[in-house]
Amino acid sequence: MNRNIIISILIFVILGLIGFMVYDLFYSENSHQNLYELDTKGENHIDPELIAYTEINQINTSLTELNGIAIDTKDQIIIAGNEVEIYGKDLKLTKRIISIDTVSCIAVNSKNELFMGVHHRIEVRDFNGNLLRSWDLENSESIITGIAATDNHIYVADAESRLVYQYDTQGKFLNFLGKGDAEKGIPDIIIRSSFFDVSIGRDGELWMTNPGRYLLQAFDAKGNFISSWGKHSDEVEGFCGCCNPTNFAILSNGNFVTSEKAIPRIKIYSPDGKFLYVVASPGKFDQGTKGLDLAVDSKNNIYVLDPERKQIRIFEKKH
């Protein structure tokens, strides 16, 4: 064979090898992969068929810290954090209540009384921000993470004592709810992070999260255990991570809306705890989002408090 041809072929081969090495070193996908990187992207995938809600609107709040949301019977939206903001049904700001201390959670009853958790104190204010009454929890170390109100009772979730305090509307202590009882098969509340939520059911019963056991539990007004549901699972049907759900709300038909941290997602469960569908998938939220408090209006639209984006995000069921 001609010597020049052999030299040409060798030069092409060498150039090809150099090109391959340059590509492999600097441009190949493999060069950016790391042997030790833990891939958690798969955990965030949700089948689009399961998503039954669509986001229809947002409220951009002016709060720097968002902790809790409540909706009254007239569909006014009350947001608590470093201040309290009240938005009308048209999503326009109507009132701002300046609070000296950060409000950790909020509830409203049919008498238009706002119940706010502030450190280990409960403050009751009207919609103009006037203080009607207040009282301290017995334990000064209490961490109030959730509050629910009926016209007769106030329920305060304390993540420190892992119990729910029951008061009358004037602040008189009545009972502890959520105590475990091994003989009756009632599990202790386990809190692994500062999320412990409460809400009132259709029949006036109190529902509370038991995040360390991946449960929601119901008690009557006398403190008797009624029922519980929930399970841990890496699949969408269950609650993920170390301790979930973080927050929940109850729709008018008795279905539960739950939110989770770690894999931030919002789902709907039937009254007996059967998974139904997804409201918002993890892709809807920024990485590390947690504390997605929930509220429901008279049309069963779901209002999600997004502390990362400082927004209230409104979801409506697809038709």
Place this chain on the structure above:
Amino acid sequence: MSAEEKNIKLTRRDFVRKGIQFSILGGIGVMAGGLLPKLVGQEYVWQIDTKKCTHCGRCATSCIKTPSAVKCFHAFDMCGYCDLCGGYFRQGVKNLNTGAENQLCPTAAITRQFIEEPFFEYHIQKDLCIGCAKCVKGCEAFGNGSLQLQVDQSICDNCNECSIARDCPSNAISRVPSGKSYLMQGINWKNET
């Protein structure tokens, strides 16, 4: 008087004397310049900003030290003492026990200790930890984020140019004053170098 006449008047003795004086002054200046930053200023060390860290795993392989000077640190105040620890167990394990096949850490550097039902305490064995951040990512993804990567100042050579900082995709590593050499969240660190 012209400049030439001035130069003529500078005797050899004067020249030597002035030369010695300048040398002494210059020496004192150099010494003061070297000592002053150490007396009034601060040294700087490399550290990871946990808020910027994306747990990509490059700290394990980019450090000139073997194993890496980057280690996992545990902020116990943030820990949920979980039975199902996202930093300890691989996703989808069936049995929550200490079997090697269940552990996420490639070097089994995390020990799991039973406290009381259902609480477990997790400790990092620094000599085994290679700073790969698998546990850190697992803890953040499924738990409270109490496991965090930090440059262990007792191991770090404090290179002039940190090879991890050069490779870090999120620019999470920077020089910080040695008085605040640890940047963990959820912990009041003593900040001892």
